[in-house]
Amino acid sequence: xxxxxxxxxxxxxxxxxxxxxxxxxxxxxxxxxxxxxxxxxxxxxxxxxxxxxxxxxxxxxxxxxxxxxxxxxxxxxxxxxxxxxxxxxxxxxxxxxxxxxxxxxxxxxxxxxxxxxxxxxxxxxxxxxxxxxxxxxxxxxxxxxxxxxxxxxxxxxxxxxxxxxxxxxxxxxxxxxxxxxxxxxxxxxxxxxxxxxxxxxxxxxxxxxxxxxxxxxxxxxxxxxxxxxxxxxxxxxxxxxxxxxxxxxxxxxxxxxxxxxxxxxxxxxxxxxxxxxxxxxxxxxxxxxxxxxxxxxxxxxxxxxxxxxxxxxxxxxxxxxxxx
Numbered sequence: 001x002x003x004x005x006x007x008x009x010x011x012x013x014x015x016x017x018x019x020x021x022x023x024x025x026x027x028x029x030x031x032x033x034x035x036x037x038x039x040x041x042x043x044x045x046x047x048x049x050x051x052x053x054x055x056x057x058x059x060x061x062x063x064x065x066x067x068x069x070x071x072x073x074x075x076x077x078x079x080x081x082x083x084x085x086x087x088x089x090x091x092x093x094x095x096x097x098x099x100x101x102x103x104x105x106x107x108x109x110x111x112x113x114x115x116x117x118x119x120x121x122x123x124x125x126x127x128x129x130x131x132x133x134x135x136x137x138x139x140x141x142x143x144x145x146x147x148x149x150x151x152x153x154x155x156x157x158x159x160x161x162x163x164x165x166x167x168x169x170x171x172x173x174x175x176x177x178x179x180x181x182x183x184x185x186x187x188x189x190x191x192x193x194x195x196x197x198x199x200x201x202x203x204x205x206x207x208x209x210x211x212x213x214x215x216x217x218x219x220x221x222x223x224x225x226x227x228x229x230x231x232x233x234x235x236x237x238x239x240x241x242x243x244x245x246x247x248x249x250x251x252x253x254x255x256x257x258x259x260x261x262x263x264x265x266x267x268x269x270x271x272x273x274x275x276x277x278x279x280x281x282x283x284x285x286x287x288x289x290x291x292x293x294x295x296x297x298x299x300x301x302x303x304x305x306x307x308x309x310x311x312x313x314x315x316x317x318x319x320x321x322x323x324x
Contacts, residue, residue, distance in 0.1 A: 003050055013168055023047035024101055033171050036114030036130070039159075044068065044103035049096045060110040060134050061091040062178070064148070064156045068103035069245045070096070071202075074142040078197045081105075081145065082245050085195065086152055088182065089143040090134075099244045100251075106159055108175060128179045136187060145192045151181060201239035204231060208240060208248070216256050217279045222248065257293035260286075264302045271298045 003021040010016070017028040024046030031039045063070065065081040072079045072089060080099075081087055091109065112130040137144045148156070155178050162170045197205075208225055212218075225248075226233040240248045256278040263274045275286035275298075290298045 001048065001050065019046075019049060021046065021048070021050075031168065031171055033168075033175050035116065036111040037175060038107075038109045039171055039175060040107040040109065042103065042105050042107060044098050045101060047098060047101045049098070051094060051096065059091045060112065060130065060138075061087075061089055062108040062110075062182070063087045063089075063105060064107075064152075065103065065105045066156070066160060068105075069099045070103050070105065071099060071243070072143065073097070076199050077142060078199065078202045078243075079143045079145060079192065080195050080197060080243065080245065084148040084153070085145060086148055086156075087143055087145045087195075088133075088137040090138050100246075100254075106156065108178065128176075128183045130179075133179065133182060136183070143192055144187060144190050145195045146185075146189055147191060152178075155181065197239075197242040201235075202243055204229060204236065205239040205243035208236060209244065209251070212248070212252055213255055216259055217277055219279060253289060254293050257290050260290060260298065261294060261301060264298055271302075274298075 001021055001023075003019065005017060005019045008016040008018050013032050015030045017030070019026045019028065024044075026046050026049055027043040029041040033039050063072070063081060063086065065083055065085045067083055070081045072081070072087065073094065074089065079087065079089075110130045110133070112134055115130045117131070118127065118129050146152075155174055159171070159174050162174075208229060211228070212220065212225070222233045222237060226236050229236065231239075237248065240251070244251050246254075260274050260278050263269060263277070264271070267274075271286070272283050275281075275283055278286065280286035280289070287298055290296075290301070294301060296304075
């Protein structure tokens with residue numbers, strides 16, 4: 001898989017990267033908060049990303065998922081983050097996988113060999129040692145995962161909204177707050193097991209996804225898929241949900257509507273023709289499904305073709321969140 005990584009802008013404390021390959025694009029905005037400590041905003045619209053060889057392995061990586069889904073592989077273990085999850089792990093480089101091709105989150109990357117031995121040198125009362133955090137979270141298991149608590153939610157919600165004019169000073173305060181919080185966190189609260197999926201299920205789920213998405217016009221049932229892959233329907237459904245965080249039906253419908261949206265934007269094909277390619281022989285059923293996924297009718301979406309697809313999806317997600 002060919003991949004390009006280019007620097008869009010760079011300063012003493014900030015670098016903006018754009019990565020792209022055949023599966024999509026990712027924007028990374030990196031801030032060098034302290035020596036050996038980086039904070040990276042990741043806006044991902046790709047399926048796979050091969051980490052560059054110069055990414056330092058063996059560093060402590062704290063990930064917070066705001067939206068989407070992220071697969072983190074360590075050896076033969078697969079861990080999954082969804083919205084609101086936080087993980088602490090040893091970064092091993094390799095390939096990152098985003099099952100829904102959609103992810104927004106923050107990574108705090110700490111290289112204990114370059115970071116201050118104790119962050120009390122930055123603020124007297126912050127008695128946090130990066131090496132101690134490594135020992136605390138990574139001795140018993142390869143990855144520590146927890147759902148966002150009220151305190152963690154407060155820390156990260158402000159990180160996503162801080163104005164650029166005060167960002168660097170604010171990031172320093174919030175990173176210290178995060179590390180202080182983690183240093184006092186009870187590791188017994190770990191929910192790692194609930195976010196782990198065995199390799200056999202991962203392979204099955206990805207094979208099913210590739211098979212189904214290869215031809216969006218097909219109508220195929222769970223029982224037919226189970227027979228094709230020679231597994232039980234229960235195992236197939238469980239494996240798929242563990243990896244993609246959604247039912248097979250819901251995931252495939254969303255992918256069909258995203259495919260339809262791109263065709264509406266990029267071609268002059270009729271709506272009925274596009275509906276047929278996505279497996280709908282009834283225009284009204286297609287329009288209903290499109291509206292449920294995208295929050296707008298196919299006709300209205302086409303009239304707004306000057307807007308990026310992500311903008312329309314974001315409007316829909318914000319409206320959905322506001323309805324609760």
